[in-house]
Amino acid sequence: MDDLDRQIINTLQGNFPIEDHPYQIIAEQLGMSEDDLLTRLGILLEDKTLIRFGPMYDIQKLGGSFSLCAIRVPSERFEEVTRIVNSFLEVAHNYERDHEFNMWYVLATESLAQIDITNQAIAKKTGLKVYNMPKLQEFFVGLHFEA
Amino acid sequence: MDELDRKIITATQSGLPLVKELYQAIAQQLNIEPDLLKQRMKKMLKSGQIRRIGAVPNHYKLGYKANAMSVWNVPDDMITKLGNQLGALSFVSHCYERPRFLPDWPYNLFAMIHGKSKQEVSEKVQQVVTLLGNHCAGYELLYSKQILKKTGLRLKKV
Incomplete structure (x- = not known):
């Protein structure tokens, strides 16, 4: 990753144009060619420096629900439980954390009811207690990572 | 969210294609006019249904370990x-x-x-x-x- 890559990452965390030739517009801002931008963006996605590139949808504004959920997974069952939890399409993210509550996943569903339905299914398949911790208030979301 | 919004979401939720004629390419896939696609996406952006369009960096790779x-x-x-x-x-x-x-x-x-x-x-x-x-x-x-x-x-x- 060089300086130009860093500039691409920082610029693309902002607003991507909904106009014809959007990559051309960004390339001009960065003083590079559109071809070079597309090539570099492809590499940054390929080598996983970028997790994804595209629209970030707010599922709650689309009528759906989000929830953060936690499970205390016995260490000897961690791989097996990871496979079960990750197999649900509703699981958008899943992180292992250094704590007795060691598995933290985010559910993104199309209705509030599906949060409970999915968690009940996960609890049944794993035999473990699921702690559903939906947000009650949001104080801040968003951090610009300087590359 | 109507059926068209939903189609737009499913076509773009895993990422945008890296092609020059970006919105034309997506519109073609959905069999709609590019102007309609752009109009719908602008509307979703304005209403906050799209939080933003951009890159999600892997913060580990950026040194935030x-x-x-x-x-x-x-x-x-x-x-x-x-x-x-x-x-x-x-x-x-x-x-x-x-x-x-x-x-x-x-x-x-x-x-x-x-x-x-x-x-x-x-x-x-x-x-x-x-x-x-x-x-x-x-x-x-x-x-x-x-x-x-x-x-x-x-x-x-x-």
Whole structure:
């Protein structure tokens, strides 16, 4: 990753144009060619420096629900439980954390009811207690990572 | 969200194609006019249904190797005030009130803190400790060990 890559990452965390030739517009801002931008963006996605590139949808504004959920997974069952939890399409993210509550996943569903339905299914398949911790208030979301 | 919005979401939720005629390519796939696609996406952006269009960096790869979910036990009647103060700190990326599960889980205020090292995160945590003062009845840091899954929103196709 060089300086130009860093500039691409920082610029693309902002607003991507909904106009014809959007990559051309960004390339001009960065003083590079559109071809070079597309090539570099492809590499940054390929080598996983970028997790994804595209629209970030707010599922709650689309009528759906989000929830953060936690499970205390016995260490000897961690791989097996990871496979079960990750197999649900509703699981958008899943992180292992250094704590007795060691598995933290985010559910993104199309209705509030599906949060409970999915968690009940996960609890049944794993035999473990699921702690559903939906947000009650949001104080801040968003951090610009300087590359 | 109508059927067309839904089609647009399922076509773009895993990412935008890296092609010059970007919106034309998506519109063609959906069998609609590019202008209609752009109009719908602008509308969703304006209403906040699209938070933003852009790149999601892997913060590990950018050197932010220490990522702690800090969890705090603060009085329920103070949480709005304290949550807003925490959320205003530059190094906090997400800040929420969440339910406690007594006695297993006493924490009601969650703040994600990112740093390039655990040392840097600890210094930031100390700032939060000072800020909360005696309103804080306890806290813990849950460092991420590994990403097990990260796909983001996935609507099923209709």
